[in-house]
Amino acid sequence: MQNFSSKRxxxxxxxxxxxxxxxxVALAQYPDIDIELYEAANSLTELGAGIGLFPRPWKIIQMLGLEDDLLMTTERKPRQGPVPAFNYRKSDQQAGFTFSTLVTNGTLITLHRADFQAVLLKRLPRTCRVNCSKRLRTYTQRESGTIELIFEDNSRTFCDxxxxxxxxxxxxxATFLTERANWMGSRGRIHEAADVASCIDPVWSGTVAYRALIPGDRLSAAAPGHSVLTSPTQYLGKNGYIIAYPISHGKMINFVAFVCRHDLENTKFDGPWTGPCDKSQFAGVFAHWEPEVHALIHCIDKCLRWAIHTMKPLRSFVSGNTVLIGDAAHAMTPHQGSGAGQAIEDAYILATVLGHRTTSRETVPRALRVFDEIRRPLATGVVEASRMNGRFFSLEEDGGIGFDQYTGPQLWEKLQKLHSAVVQNWEWTWTTSVDGSIQEALRRLEGHDCKY
Ligand SMILES: Cc1cc2nc3c(=O)[nH]c(=O)nc-3n(C[C@H](O)[C@H](O)[C@H](O)COP(=O)(O)OP(=O)(O)OC[C@H]3O[C@@H](n4cnc5c(N)ncnc54)[C@H](O)[C@@H]3O)c2cc1C
Structure with a gap:
C-alpha cells in the first residue's frame, strides 16, 4: 500500500x-496535515483502570476542547487554588493514621481510562484514518526524507x-536505536554503540503493581464510611503502598497496590509482565496492615498484575524524521501519576511544532529538534522524580528518611519531613504551566535564539 498526498x-x-x-486530535487543528494512525491491536480498547491528570496536562485537555466531555464522566471537577488531592496514612500497622494531606494548586482529575479513550476517539478528525491490526515491524528513511513503514503483515506504506x-x-x-548503534559500531565507537543498544529493551523497576476496580457499593456495604468512598487515599508502609480513589461518579474505586523490591531495580523480571492474577499474590504483603487496607483487598474479585518496567534515558527522542513520544520515549514508574500526562504534553508540543507555518517537508528535522530540546529535559526529570516518589511512598531510607526506629512525636516529625520531601519532588506538576513549554517552542521556531 502506498499513500500519496498533496498535503503539507x-x-x-x-x-x-x-x-x-x-x-x-491535536494535529486535527492543522487541516493541511495528513494523519494516519496504525495500531497493533485489532480494535481500540483500553484496559479498565483509573488514571489521574494534574493541572499541567489538564490545561491541554482544555485547549483541545475535550474538557466538557471528560467532565461528564468524572467525580472531581477542576478548581483553581489549593485543593486536597490525597490523604496520606501510615498503614503498615494495626492502628493506621492519617499524617498529612497533599494539597495541589488546582485539582487532580481522576478518570476511567476507557472514558478518556472514548472522548479522544469521538474527537478524532474524519480525515484521520485509523488502521487496526497494523503492528509496525521496522522502517527505513530514504535520502529524500520519506519514510517507509513495514508492518508485521508485510504491508508497507510511506510518510514524511x-x-x-x-x-x-x-x-x-528499537529500529531507531539499532540503526544508531550500528552506525557507531561501524565507526569503531564500540562503547557508545553498546550504551545506545542498552536503551532498546525496558528494565524492571523492582516494583509490581496490582490493579483492580472495586464496585463502590460493595465497599460501602463491606466497610461503611470507608475513607476511600469520599477521599483519594494513599496507604503507605515499608516495602509497598496502596493508592485508591473513586472514579466514574463513585460507581467504581480504582485500586492499585505496589509491592516494591528496590534492591531488584534494573534486574530481569521473571515471568509475564502483565496479566490477570489472584489477589493472594499480593495480599500477604499487606497482611499486617491496618483494617482499611484489608477492607479494600477483601472487595477485590479480579485483578491485573503489572511488573513496572522503565527504560534508560535516551540521548534524543528524534532521529531524522522519526520522533518518539509517551512511554516509547520515556517510560516511567507510575509513582507521580504522570506518564500519561507527559504523553499528552509530548503530543501537544509535537503538534505545535509540526503544525507551525515554518514546518514543511524540508524543515521537519528542525521542528523535531525543537520538540526534543523542549520535551526531553522535562520528561527525563519526571522519570527520576517518579522513581523518588516510589522510594518515599514505600518508606525507604532513600532521601535520608528512616522510620523503623521511631515512635510517638519523633515518628510524627519524620512523617512530616517525608510529606515535605514528596511535595518538593512533585510540585512541578501543579506550580508550573505547560504554557512556558509552548511559548518556548514557538520562540525557537520563529527564529529567536534559533541555533539551526
Ligand atoms: C499502574 C499504573 C498506573 C498509572 N497511573 C497513571 C496516572 O494516574 N496518571 C498518568 O498520567 N499516568 C499513569 N500511568 C502511566 C500511563 O498509563 C502511561 O504512561 C500511558 O498510558 C502511556 O501512553 P502511551 O500512549 O505512550 O503508550 P500506551 O498507552 O502503551 O499505548 C501504546 C499503543 O501502541 C500500540 N502498539 C504497541 N506496539 C505497536 C507496534 N509495533 N505497532 C503499532 N502499534 C503498537 C499498543 O497496542 C498501544 O495501543 C500509569 C501506569 C501504570 C502501569
Missing amino acids: LRVAICGAGIGGLTLA VLVGADGLKSATR
Missing part, C-alpha cells in the same frame, strides 16, 4: 494509546514524519 505533511502515528490519540507512540516495547525505538 504526511504524519504516520504508530500506536493509538493516550499519546497517539491525543496527537491525532513517523511518530513512535507505540509504548514501552516500542518497535520504532
Whole structure:
C-alpha cells in the first residue's frame, strides 16, 4: 500500500494509546496535515483502570476542547487554588493514621481510562484514518526524507514524519536505536554503540503493581464510611503502598497496590509482565496492615498484575524524521501519576511544532529538534522524580528518611519531613504551566535564539 498526498505533511502515528490519540486530535487543528494512525491491536480498547491528570496536562485537555466531555464522566471537577488531592496514612500497622494531606494548586482529575479513550476517539478528525491490526515491524528513511513503514503483515506504506507512540516495547525505538548503534559500531565507537543498544529493551523497576476496580457499593456495604468512598487515599508502609480513589461518579474505586523490591531495580523480571492474577499474590504483603487496607483487598474479585518496567534515558527522542513520544520515549514508574500526562504534553508540543507555518517537508528535522530540546529535559526529570516518589511512598531510607526506629512525636516529625520531601519532588506538576513549554517552542521556531 502506498499513500500519496498533496498535503503539507504526511504524519504516520504508530500506536493509538493516550499519546497517539491525543496527537491525532491535536494535529486535527492543522487541516493541511495528513494523519494516519496504525495500531497493533485489532480494535481500540483500553484496559479498565483509573488514571489521574494534574493541572499541567489538564490545561491541554482544555485547549483541545475535550474538557466538557471528560467532565461528564468524572467525580472531581477542576478548581483553581489549593485543593486536597490525597490523604496520606501510615498503614503498615494495626492502628493506621492519617499524617498529612497533599494539597495541589488546582485539582487532580481522576478518570476511567476507557472514558478518556472514548472522548479522544469521538474527537478524532474524519480525515484521520485509523488502521487496526497494523503492528509496525521496522522502517527505513530514504535520502529524500520519506519514510517507509513495514508492518508485521508485510504491508508497507510511506510518510514524511513517523511518530513512535507505540509504548514501552516500542518497535520504532528499537529500529531507531539499532540503526544508531550500528552506525557507531561501524565507526569503531564500540562503547557508545553498546550504551545506545542498552536503551532498546525496558528494565524492571523492582516494583509490581496490582490493579483492580472495586464496585463502590460493595465497599460501602463491606466497610461503611470507608475513607476511600469520599477521599483519594494513599496507604503507605515499608516495602509497598496502596493508592485508591473513586472514579466514574463513585460507581467504581480504582485500586492499585505496589509491592516494591528496590534492591531488584534494573534486574530481569521473571515471568509475564502483565496479566490477570489472584489477589493472594499480593495480599500477604499487606497482611499486617491496618483494617482499611484489608477492607479494600477483601472487595477485590479480579485483578491485573503489572511488573513496572522503565527504560534508560535516551540521548534524543528524534532521529531524522522519526520522533518518539509517551512511554516509547520515556517510560516511567507510575509513582507521580504522570506518564500519561507527559504523553499528552509530548503530543501537544509535537503538534505545535509540526503544525507551525515554518514546518514543511524540508524543515521537519528542525521542528523535531525543537520538540526534543523542549520535551526531553522535562520528561527525563519526571522519570527520576517518579522513581523518588516510589522510594518515599514505600518508606525507604532513600532521601535520608528512616522510620523503623521511631515512635510517638519523633515518628510524627519524620512523617512530616517525608510529606515535605514528596511535595518538593512533585510540585512541578501543579506550580508550573505547560504554557512556558509552548511559548518556548514557538520562540525557537520563529527564529529567536534559533541555533539551526
Ligand atoms: C499502574 C499504573 C498506573 C498509572 N497511573 C497513571 C496516572 O494516574 N496518571 C498518568 O498520567 N499516568 C499513569 N500511568 C502511566 C500511563 O498509563 C502511561 O504512561 C500511558 O498510558 C502511556 O501512553 P502511551 O500512549 O505512550 O503508550 P500506551 O498507552 O502503551 O499505548 C501504546 C499503543 O501502541 C500500540 N502498539 C504497541 N506496539 C505497536 C507496534 N509495533 N505497532 C503499532 N502499534 C503498537 C499498543 O497496542 C498501544 O495501543 C500509569 C501506569 C501504570 C502501569
